[in-house]
Amino acid sequence: MPFERSLEIARRLDDVLSLIRTGRYSTPMLAEEIGVSIPTISRCVTALRVRGHDIRAENHGDGWRYVLADKRISRNGRAEDSKTKRRSTTSKP
Numbered sequence: 001m002p003f004e005r006s007l008e009i010a011r012r013l014d015d016v017l018s019l020i021r022t023g024r025y026s027t028p029m030l031a032e033e034i035g036v037s038i039p040t041i042s043r044c045v046t047a048l049r050v051r052g053h054d055i056r057a058e059n060h061g062d063g064w065r066y067v068l069a070d071k072r073i074s075r076n077g078r079a080e081d082s083k084t085k086r087r088s089t090t091s092k093p
Helices: 002-022 027-034 038-050
Strands: 053-059 064-073 078-081 087-091
Touching: 002 027, 002 038, 002 064, 027 038, 038 053
Parallel strands: none
Antiparallel strands: 053 064, 064 078, 078 087
């Protein structure tokens, strides 16, 4: 059924976002942990960024890792504090 596929994708995005929040995972590590391909993880990260999550790749000396910034970019291009839901005037780059 079509909704089952959508639900599977939504769950995968939630799982990827949860792991990115830890700041310990690279693309290959996420792919292994989630059980999907590296291109699938890249598509997930892109989809999460489109949804406003400020996901960045940072070099931690032993390799690159994804990290999630404390702010989320809203659809109007403003940064929103994920903890307090306050909006700042910082615009999207």
